Amino acid sequence: xxxxxxxxxxxxxxxxxxxxxxxxxxxxxxxxxxxxxxxxxxxxxxxxxxxxxxxxxxxxxxxxxxxxxxxxxxxxxxxxxxxxxxxxxxxxxxxxxxxxxxxxxxxxxxxxxxxxxxxxxxxxxxxxxxxxxxxxxxxxxxxxxxxxxxxxxxxxxxxxxxxxxxxxxxxxxxxxxxxxxxxxxxxxxxxxxxxxxxxxxxxxxxxxxxxxxxxxxxxxxxxxxxxxxxxxxxxxxxxxxxxxxxxxxxxxxxxxxxxxxxxxxxxxxxxxxxxxxxxxxxxxxxxxxxxxxxxxxxxxxxxxxxxxxxxxxxxxxxxxxxxxxxxxxxxxxxxxxxxxxxxxxxxxxxxxxxxxxxxxxxxxxxxxxxxxxxxxxxxxxxxxxxxxxxxxxxxxxxxxxxxxxxxxxxxxxxxxxxx
Amino acid sequence: xxxxxxxxxxxxxxxxxxxxxxxxxxxxxxxxxxxxxxxxxxxxxxxxxxxxxxxxxxxxxxxxxxxxxxxxxxxxxxxxxxxxxxxxxxxxxxxxxxxxxxxxxxxxxxxxxxxxxxxxxxxxxxxxxxxxxxxxxxxxxxxxxxxxxxxxxxxxxxxxxxxxxxxxxxxxxxxxxxxxxxxxxxxxxxxxxxxxxxxxxxxxxxxxxxxxxxxxxxxxxxxxxxxxxxxxxxxxxxxxxxxxxxxxxxxxxxxxxxxxxxxxxxxxxxxxxxxxxxxxxxxxxxxxxxxxxxxxxxxxxxxxxxxxxxxxxxxxxxxxxxxxxxxxxxxxxxxxxxxxxxxxxxxxxxxxxxxxxxxxxxxxxxxxxxxxxxxxxxxxxxxxxxxxxxxxxxxxxxxxxxxxxxxxxxxxxxxxxxx
Numbered sequence: 001x002x003x004x005x006x007x008x009x010x011x012x013x014x015x016x017x018x019x020x021x022x023x024x025x026x027x028x029x030x031x032x033x034x035x036x037x038x039x040x041x042x043x044x045x046x047x048x049x050x051x052x053x054x055x056x057x058x059x060x061x062x063x064x065x066x067x068x069x070x071x072x073x074x075x076x077x078x079x080x081x082x083x084x085x086x087x088x089x090x091x092x093x094x095x096x097x098x099x100x101x102x103x104x105x106x107x108x109x110x111x112x113x114x115x116x117x118x119x120x121x122x123x124x125x126x127x128x129x130x131x132x133x134x135x136x137x138x139x140x141x142x143x144x145x146x147x148x149x150x151x152x153x154x155x156x157x158x159x160x161x162x163x164x165x166x167x168x169x170x171x172x173x174x175x176x177x178x179x180x181x182x183x184x185x186x187x188x189x190x191x192x193x194x195x196x197x198x199x200x201x202x203x204x205x206x207x208x209x210x211x212x213x214x215x216x217x218x219x220x221x222x223x224x225x226x227x228x229x230x231x232x233x234x235x236x237x238x239x240x241x242x243x244x245x246x247x248x249x250x251x252x253x254x255x256x257x258x259x260x261x262x263x264x265x266x267x268x269x270x271x272x273x274x275x276x277x278x279x280x281x282x283x284x285x286x287x288x289x290x291x292x293x294x295x296x297x298x299x300x301x302x303x304x305x306x307x308x309x310x311x312x313x314x315x316x317x318x319x320x321x322x323x324x325x326x327x328x329x330x331x332x333x334x335x336x337x338x339x340x341x342x343x344x345x346x347x348x349x350x351x352x353x354x355x356x357x358x359x360x361x362x363x364x365x366x367x368x369x370x371x372x373x374x375x376x377x378x379x380x381x382x383x384x385x386x387x388x389x390x391x392x393x394x395x396x397x398x399x400x401x402x403x404x405x406x407x408x409x410x411x412x413x414x415x416x417x418x419x
Numbered sequence: 420x421x422x423x424x425x426x427x428x429x430x431x432x433x434x435x436x437x438x439x440x441x442x443x444x445x446x447x448x449x450x451x452x453x454x455x456x457x458x459x460x461x462x463x464x465x466x467x468x469x470x471x472x473x474x475x476x477x478x479x480x481x482x483x484x485x486x487x488x489x490x491x492x493x494x495x496x497x498x499x500x501x502x503x504x505x506x507x508x509x510x511x512x513x514x515x516x517x518x519x520x521x522x523x524x525x526x527x528x529x530x531x532x533x534x535x536x537x538x539x540x541x542x543x544x545x546x547x548x549x550x551x552x553x554x555x556x557x558x559x560x561x562x563x564x565x566x567x568x569x570x571x572x573x574x575x576x577x578x579x580x581x582x583x584x585x586x587x588x589x590x591x592x593x594x595x596x597x598x599x600x601x602x603x604x605x606x607x608x609x610x611x612x613x614x615x616x617x618x619x620x621x622x623x624x625x626x627x628x629x630x631x632x633x634x635x636x637x638x639x640x641x642x643x644x645x646x647x648x649x650x651x652x653x654x655x656x657x658x659x660x661x662x663x664x665x666x667x668x669x670x671x672x673x674x675x676x677x678x679x680x681x682x683x684x685x686x687x688x689x690x691x692x693x694x695x696x697x698x699x700x701x702x703x704x705x706x707x708x709x710x711x712x713x714x715x716x717x718x719x720x721x722x723x724x725x726x727x728x729x730x731x732x733x734x735x736x737x738x739x740x741x742x743x744x745x746x747x748x749x750x751x752x753x754x755x756x757x758x759x760x761x762x763x764x765x766x767x768x769x770x771x772x773x774x775x776x777x778x779x780x781x782x783x784x785x786x787x788x789x790x791x792x793x794x795x796x797x798x799x800x801x802x803x804x805x806x807x808x809x810x811x812x813x814x815x816x817x818x819x820x821x822x823x824x825x826x827x828x829x830x831x832x833x834x835x836x837x838x
Contacts, residue, residue: 013755017779090778096800102789104799107777111811194811215634215812236834243836336432345832358526358829359509360436370521370832379837380523380828381515392530392613393634394813397828409799409816410777413764413789415655417662418798 001185004140005192007170008113012138015171016110020087022165023133027083030161031076034126037157038072044153045122052146064120065146075126075154079161082130085383088401089136092410100419103412108405110136112194115186116386117142117208119200122150128199129158129172131386135404138171140186140193144200145178152176187212195404197386217395217403219388221314221340222252224372227331227357228268229348230261236369237268237347238275243371244345246279250316252388253343253365253375257311257321259331265289265324270296272322277302281318284310288324311338328353332360339363341390343375343397364390364397420604423559424611426589427532431557434590435529439506441584442552446502449580450495453545456576457491463572464541471565483539484565494545494573498580501549504802507820508555511829519838522831527824529555531613534605535805536561536627538619541569547618548577548591550805554823557590559605559612563619564597571595606631614823616805636814636822638807640733640759641671643791646750646776647687648767649680655788656687656766657694662790663764665698669735671807672762672784672794676730676740678750684708684743689715691741696721700737703729707743730757747772751779758782760809762794762816783809783816 015023034041045067052062088108095105114137116128125141132139143151155174162169175182187196187208196216198208205218226244228237244255260268265288273293276283284306285293293303310321311334325331328346335344345367346357354368365375375397377385382400389395395403434442453460464486471481507527514524533556535547544560551558562570574593581588594601606615606627615635617627624637645663647656663674679687684707692712695702703725704712712722729740730753744750747765754763764786765776773787784794794816796804801819808814814822 013779013781016781017775098798098800100793100798102786102793102798107785109778109781112781210632213629215810233834239836240834247837345830356436359528360432362432362435362528362531363827365828365830366526367521367830368832369834370830371836373837374519374521374830374832374835375828379517379519379521381517391634392825396825406811406815408782409784409794411764411784411786411789411793413787413793415652415659415788416793417658417790418666418792 001182001189004173004175005113005189008138008140008173009192011168011170012110012112014168015133015136015138016089018136018167022167023087023136024083026133026161026165026167027079027130029164030126030130030158031079033157033160034072034076034079034154037153038069041067041072041150041153042069044149048147048149057146061120061146065122065150067122067150071123075123078127079130082134082384085134085401087134088405095412101414101416105410106407107410109408111404111406113138113140113192114404115140115142115193115196115214117183117186117196117198117200117204119144119204120146122147122154124199125151125154125174126158128386131384131401131404133171135401137404140173140175142175142183142186148178183208184211187214190214199387215394217387217389217399218391219252220390222254222342223257223312223314223338223340224253224255224342225257225259225335225339225344226255226372227259227335227344227346228261228264229331229346229350229353230263230327231350231353232264232268232347233349233369234268238271240345240347240369240371241272242275244373245276245281245320246318247371247373249318251373253372254316255320255372256313256315257323257338259323259325259334260289261327261331262288262324263327265292269293269322273298276320279318281320283320283322285322286324289322293322314340328356332357336362342388343367343372345370345372364388420601420608423592423594424532424608427557427559427592428611430587430589431529431531433587434552434555434557435508437555437586441586442506442555443502445552445580445584445586446498446549448583449545449549449577450498452576452579453491453495453498453573456572457488460486460491460569460572461488463568467566467568476565480539480565484541484569486541486569490542494542497546498549501553501803504553504820506553507824514831520833520835524829525826526829528827530823530825532557532559532611533823534559534561534612534615534633536602536605536615536617536619536623538563538623539565541566541573543618544570544573544593545577547805550803550820550823552590554820556823559592559594561594561602561605567597602627603630606633609633618806634813636806636808636818637810638671639809641673641761642676642731642733642757642759643672643674643761644676644678644754644758644763645674645791646678646754646763646765647680647683648750648765648769648772649682649746650769650772651683651687651766652768652788653687657690659764659766659788659790660691661694663792664695664700664739665737666790666792668737670792672791673735674739674791675732675734676742676757678742678744678753679708680746680750681707681743682746684711688712688741692717695739698737700739702739702741704741705743708741712741733759747775751776755781761807762786762791764789764791783807
């Protein structure tokens with residue numbers, strides 16, 4: 001791993017100075033290599049799948065591991081999309097002249113070497129390589145052992161693209177070892193690795209965060225909230241609650257807890273309850289909400305009392321926690337106590353309630369009158385997404401190319417010395 | 420420490436929502452309390468000093484520990500200066516309408532709870548409290564045990580100021596324990612502490628970085644370089660090298676290594692050598708520079724061959740390493756190999772050399788034709804400085820109020836749902 005790290009560090013110097021043209025040419029050449037290698041990629045993936053099935057791995061994992069012809073084309077198209085994004089590196093901003101005479105500003109620069117640790121999905125290999133390259137970073141990628149053959153086949157296309165553009169092939173290194181110790185080494189060499197981005201389940205992320213000696217851009221839970229304020233517009237409530245909870249159950253920006261202001265709970269909870277029941281969403285409600293939902297005829301397995309644990313839960317399933325709160329203050333307090341800091345929305349027509357919610361809720365994304373499902377790099381216009389950060393330091397919320405960069409200070413002088 | 424952490428977290432909610440007026444009133448009231456308590460502060464400090472002397476602590480530490488009447492006034496004035504700075508919290512930027520109809524932007528927000536760990540200087544207590552408060556963060560301060568009485572006396576003034584403005588007194592907690600285990604607890608409670616800023620010697624910072632389970636904004640060495648390019652303006656070379664090396668020897672932005680392009684080494688090194696010799700700066704030179712300096716009549720204890728270790732060294736003393744390089748490429752390679760990533764300057768009139776140096780040198784501050792001594796929060800116009808970061812993630816170079824904040828995403832919707 002020391003050798004891998006040293007080569008990545010050396011490649012990162014070249015990449016930091018690489019022209020936008022060279023990086024884009026490499027991305028386009030990678031896309032071409034992937035299309036040209038479709039059969040080889042599918043064969044490698046079939047071998048991985050056969051082994052995974054023989055080992056009795058579960059269907060969800062098999063599903064994530066599977067690469068189809070469409071998936072191969074998707075990877076190639078994704079590389080071309082990243083080529084089309086603006087290059088963040090080298091951008092100079094905020095230049096100001098100081099009383100001393102110097103002009104001080106900032107220049108956007110790559111982080112250096114990015115380590116990405118992921119699980120079964122082989123498309124992450126192409127995706128992560130593209131984002132790191134475009135942002136001028138060398139990448140060390142370590143995928144799941146189930147996807148080893150698929151990842152190595154993709155890595156070969158990535159190297160073909162780098163070589164075609166005259167960039168060092170060590171700019172993207174896909175580890176061939178599936179040894180767990182390699183991960184341990186990767187996350188503890190700050191001299192060679194500037195940041196780690198784990199992509200995968202909570203277990204992976206927690207383990208890496210607790211063992212890393214390198215900064216980690218991490219995404220833990222998405223326990224997202226919608227708060228229906230006492231000044232909510234009735235026309236917006238049902239569509240947004242429905243979309244936020246039921247459009248997709250397994251995504252991190254799906255709403256898991258619904259808070260309703262006491263003054264409007266009788267008005268809205270019956271409609272919300274019936275809508276959720278019709279979609280087979282299980283409701284876990286506080287005593288007050290429970291009573292209102294029962295009055296509306298919701299009963300049986302679909303409705304049960306919420307426990308303290310429910311307010312903490314990221315269900316990733318057709319289940320929602322529902323609580324009646326006194327109003328805005330209690331809603332903010334509830335969210336700041338139980339939320340994982342991912343995404344929260346207020347539904348209100350009250351200006352000051354909206355502005356206070358935006359200011360006082362301590363989450364990565366805070367919304368007024370919109371579905372939490374919008375918390376996404378593409379919806380936010382980042383053009384790409386390496387992940388969604390629930391950290392506060394460096395990058396918060398959806399992380400695009402800019403999140404893989406930093407800014408250094410630049411000084412344009414004319415012979416000034418300090419007095 | 421759990422209780423301290425929980426109270427800090429609770430106070431951080433209030434501070435995040437506090438008005439600029441309330442924060443400024445608290446700062447002004449703290450300044451007044453410090454002026455009013457001058458005699459008590461000096462008495463507490465005298466008791467600390469007596470104990471430190473009795474324990475035989477060294478003079479450098481005694482010097483850092485000493486608070487004079489002028490120092491007390493300096494603390495009060497510092498608090499007022501922070502009150503006069505713009506409030507970074509709540510600033511909304513980059514709002515863009517997306518095709519879905521939502522408007523997405525960013526809002527600057529406090530980090531939450533900042534832990535500051537420092538050594539003997541008691542004025543850091545007031546200084547750090549002010550910066551954290553102004554940036555809307557709750558603070559947990561842990562000073563050196565030598566300064567315990569001084570710090571507690573200052574803490575009392577800080578609490579007086581907070582109370583006067585109606586802010587929670589737990590917004591700034593100065594630990595009363597000098598137990599080392601308290602530091603261990605402080606840096607390993609991510610649930611209560613969002614970032615740690617160690618201020619002190621390299622030993623302290625390395626220990627904290629290696630043990631922390633919370634992000635650390637750290638400042639390690641300042642091994643700064645000046646590179647005299649083959650297109651340097653002769654009128655700028657001597658004044659900048661003199662200022663960068665000799666204005667102050669003990670500061671982190673002082674130049675420690677001088678690189679000179681081979682083509683101009685004979686022209687500049689004799690003048691530089693004589694200037695440094697006149698100021699009793701010891702030169703440690705590569706063989707080529709050694710020969711040129713000897714020709715210029717520099718000899719004896721002031722001149723010796725550089726070892727590999729010299730290129731790594733932060734001397735903080737009247738010593739400089741000098742190396743002749745082939746030109747720009749070798750200068751950049753040398754710096755990116757040996758520098759601590761703090762501050763580097765190129766002296767050149769060559770446009771492309773200047774731009775390449777700015778782009779390719781991987782340090783927090785990169786300068787053209789200016790003294791490295793300018794790398795400073797006040798010189799950069801930040802108005803205040805909590806430290807200088809040699810990290811790449813989150814904050815790089817001088818860290819002011821903005822470095823104690825983050826940005827969250829905000830969405831202004833009008834009932835939009837995701838399709």
